[in-house]
Amino acid sequence: MLTVDIPIKDPKKPPVLKFPERCVNCGKPKETSMSLRLNMGAQKRGQMVTLDLSVPLCGVCEKKEQKIGNVTWIPFFVSGILICVIVFIPTWLLTPQGPTLQTLNFDLVVGAFTGLVAGLIGGTLVEFGLKFAFAYIYGRLLWSRPLTVVSVFTDAENLIGFSTKFTEGRKSILFMFENDEIAREFTALNLQEKS
């Protein structure tokens, strides 16, 4: 696995990055692509600045990626939202309203917060359980992937054979490629000036 470090000079002007016209995982010709959107942590005219990536994949790897989704972030969100609603309703109904105007929505706030926390924990537990259940089918592909809750809080993205992560203080973005050849081509396309 090779890591390519792309420096961020100005978070308001995200770099435009090019990928080789090959599957990022296996190197076969590109058949499709998956869009990733990274939050640059900056705003321009009240809008969040994002770095949009279109990651090339071949048909076979795209299917594998979708299957991984079925046992990771999809169950995480589905069970998370379900648990959130199930916890929200009784908490909201059982929590008394505050006595003053400012605390009038206290029951709603407590219900929403408890629901959200329960959803995050419950969704993560479900995903963690599925990881064990499907480990024998997907192997390393599934194990090496961080839990969705971690990706959500660290702005990291994970695809088959490829993942991204910001360094501390968003000084640069790390692109991790499992395919060394693709990593070298990506470097050649995006980092002409060697530092």
Ligand SMILES: [Zn+2]
């Ligand atoms: Zn492929």
